[in-house]
């Protein structure tokens with residue numbers, strides 16, 4: 001049986017687990033995956049590397065327009081300083097326009113795709129087949145991110161990680177263009193009391209329900 005294309009939008013605040021879910025869902029259903037946060041991080045890193053200010057809109061726009069989505073290196077871009085800088089460049093309309101266009105082109109190719117980010121269900125793919133809004137309490141997210149940093153040999157104080165998440169969430173939810181919020185037709189998945197496996201099963205149930213319709 002030939003299955004129709006499937007597009008899945010996964011949004012949520014920082015360290016909510018959307019990337020973990022998106023990667024597993026993409027692998028399970030044979031879909032391409034794009035972590036759209038990496039594209040904002042890459043623009044921020046381009047500005048930092050060029051010695052440009054993070055509010056230099058012309059430089060940020062140029063970096064966004066020439067960005068190659070297939071060359072995003074999660075290892076290099078995962079630093080929390082770059083995440084903070086990414087949330088500053090992400091408020092700029094020209095940057096978002098260029099990146100959203102590239103993200104839509106990515107989603108249109110192949111058998112379908114899973115995109116995770118902040119505005120996927122609301123702006124990038126408003127017609128996605130399945131939309132998930134993944135969240136968890138700020139404290140739980142900070143504990144998970146803190147554990148992740150330590151497991152990679154990094155060093156951070158839990159209180160600082162929590163403050164960092166709260167500051168980034170406030171910027172992402174409060175910006176004028178494409179603020180982080182659940183799409184009206186998104187399924188809410190609060191993983192505060194769920195382990196990764198339970199959250200993954202809950203997400204797969206929602207996808208399977210859509211495919212059975």
Ligand SMILES: Nc1ncnc2c1ncn2[C@@H]1O[C@H](COP(=O)(O)OP(=O)(O)OP(=O)(O)O)[C@@H](O)[C@H]1O
Nearest residue numbers: 014015016017018019020144148191194195196199
């Ligand atoms: N349900 C869960 N239970 C426990 N740990 C989890 C759960 N979901 C994700 N994690 C862990 O929490 C951390 C953050 O998850 P992940 O990187 O997927 O979040 P994210 O929303 O993609 O983050 P970002 O916004 O920074 O891209 C990872 O270490 C991941 O393994």
Ligand SMILES: Nc1ccn([C@@H]2O[C@H](COP(=O)(O)O)[C@@H](O)[C@H]2O)c(=O)n1
Nearest residue numbers: 036037038040086087090117118119172
């Ligand atoms: N669709 C998106 C994705 C990300 N952002 C911004 O980038 C920052 C970094 O994202 P991570 O998912 O890698 O943590 C994030 O804080 C947002 O400001 C975005 O605006 N839209």
